[in-house]
Amino acid sequence: MNRSQQFFHDHPRLLCGLLALLGAGLTVYEWHAVRYEGFYNPSAAVAGPFVAIVFGALGMFPKKAEPDEKRKKILQAIAIVGLIAGVFNWYAMTHF
Numbered sequence: 001m002n003r004s005q006q007f008f009h010d011h012p013r014l015l016c017g018l019l020a021l022l023g024a025g026l027t028v029y030e031w032h033a034v035r036y037e038g039f040y041n042p043s044a045a046v047a048g049p050f051v052a053i054v055f056g057a058l059g060m061f062p063k064k065a066e067p068d069e070k071r072k073k074i075l076q077a078i079a080i081v082g083l084i085a086g087v088f089n090w091y092a093m094t095h096f
Contacts, residue, residue, distance in 0.1 A: 016059030023051030053082035
């Protein structure tokens with residue numbers, strides 16, 4: 001394992017925080033594009049909020065051990081909330 005891989009293996013909150021910021025930035029960029037340029041990428045419209053919510057939640061609760069059943073259900077619920085937020089964002093951009 002090289003140094004950068006070791007760094008992100010040891011610091012999962014930093015990696016999740018960076019990915020959450022990337023998802024939020026993607027959402028902001030897509031809203032800017034739809035508002036000022038009149039077009040957007042539907043895949044990015046769904047993926048931005050999904051990535052922001054899922055990795056934001058994973059960053060708050062990192063765990064290196066094997067997930068138990070309760071944690072799996074919580075992560076599934078977070079993923080569903082992220083997907084719903086992404087679909088709502090796409091719908092809002094379509095009808096802007």
